[in-house]
Amino acid sequence: MNRTVSILLAVAAIVVGALLFGWKGAILGLSGIVFALLLQFSQLMRVMRTAQNAPMGHVSSALMLQSRLHEGMKLLDLVKMCGSLGVKSGEGTYRWTDAGGDAVDVVMAGGKVVRWTLIRAQDDSPAA
Template structure:
């Protein structure tokens, strides 16, 4: 979710809570916001925990990863898809790499944490 939309929804929830129920409404809205943030944090931790159990930069099939990528995917979604943390190739621009057993390599360029472009390099 876009952070601007998230903050706007949080603000709307607080205002709606105030106009509907006063201080108890604000408390309820605040509780809902905190619960939402905890869910997002838990999701991120789960993705990272699952990725930590796999070899760094390894995927079962680089070609399948290549076919599932699209511009604008956040890094968390790609890590969830690969079930592996990528291997950092370059810091500026931010390039991460995933390789399969056949030696095929997918290099993904990120801009502000989202996929900007990618390449598939196959051996041979």
């Protein structure tokens, strides 16, 4: 949801609660806001706990990651999809590598995916 809309809804909840039920309504609106913030924090902690148990910058398949990416994707959704944090490889660029050596470089701006590049591993074995 848009940040401005969220703030306006929060203020509206407190104002409407205060107008309809007085100070008790304002407290009810405020408790709803705190509950929503706790849900967001809980989701963030769950994703970070999952990422903590995985090697940094590792993904099961770089090709699958590349196919599931889209512009505007939030960093939290990206980390949830990868299961690990990316390795910083430049200014605003993070890299995830799979076991085969393929990698995906993701460029982030403002906490959202701007573009990405799939880097294929060089196959050194002779072709049969």
